[in-house]
């Protein structure tokens with residue numbers, strides 16, 4: 001068993017070896033620019049990109065031409081929200097979102113507020129869920145977008161996406177979901193869920209970092225969104241810039257692997273997650289599990305440890321690689337805003353650990369982790 005044990009799959013995942021193998025030739029022999037129209041090098045790259053577009057679309061029930069490749073989910077969220085605001089701002093200026101969204105949604109809204117956008121940040125309940133009534137109550141005549149994440153990156157809570165999608169459709173408001181943590185873990189179908197725009201990221205599903213995609217429904221006003229990157233009109237004008245062919249090939253392959261593995265892998269992972277959670281709950285006193293237990297990512301356990309100093313807790317966990325709060329915000333030492341939004345006080349938020357498992361997690365690692373966490377917490381107390 002290799003130490004430290006990696007239990008931070010929601011921060012990032014290793015590249016699947018099958019994905020890596022598929023990518024490698026596109027660094028060397030098939031190095032062409034996918035926009036080169038006059039020779040075989042370009043055609044080969046373009047063919048690989050179009051194949052990947054199909055693979056990504058297939059995983060979420062979309063059509064290939066509804067997929068726009070980006071550098072990741074941060075860019076996809078920026079493109080969706082800023083691109084629609086630019087489209088609508090002359091006559092509509094209101095966005096509905098949630099306090100527990102990722103910063104890649106919240107900070108985009110904050111940015112737009114400087115130029116006249118208005119945002120309603122819904123407060124979730126203590127399990128991280130929002131209700132349809134809250135959305136209904138927040139809708140105004142000026143609302144052009146509802147943006148609600150599929151699964152929360154810290155506590156794993158799954159929002160009622162299908163119901164929110166149906167409501168958005170009924171009220172003729174566009175619906176965007178940041179599905180970065182859900183794609184590859186949950187079976188998603190953009191039609192069933194009435195999703196107009198969906199963001200996803202390669203490095204959360206065993207593809208490389210620096211690649212992602214935005215799904216844009218073609219038969220909706222979303223498809224008129226204004227590009228935020230101008231230049232050579234790549235990606236049908238939605239996102240200029242030479243395509244990251246190796247990343248795109250990797251994302252495509254990772255999506256195909258995920259589609260094939262989805263149910264069996266996630267069932268296995270959730271059994272290990274339950275074992276970890278039960279092991280901690282039964283062996284350590286004064287612990288609490290955060291998030292919505294019934295509607296939660298299968299790979300995640302977010303656990304608070306009462307009576308310990310949060311900073312000491314994280315630095316004491318030398319043999320396990322875990323996260324306190326979101327990895328994306330861990331440069332600032334602030335209690336997690338997600339945990340605060342669901343009602344945890346600062347001390348308990350600091351003393352909270354996110355365990356996120358993945359397809360390479362083993363039972364032996366989980367057995368070790370239960371015992372190890374028990375020893376560390378007891379010694380700190």
Ligand SMILES: Cc1ncc(COP(=O)(O)O)c(C=O)c1O
Nearest residue numbers: 072073074102104153180201328
């Ligand atoms: C829910 C969510 N949205 C967006 C992002 C950002 O994704 P990327 O790293 O691809 O920019 C993350 C990464 O942690 C995330 O968890």
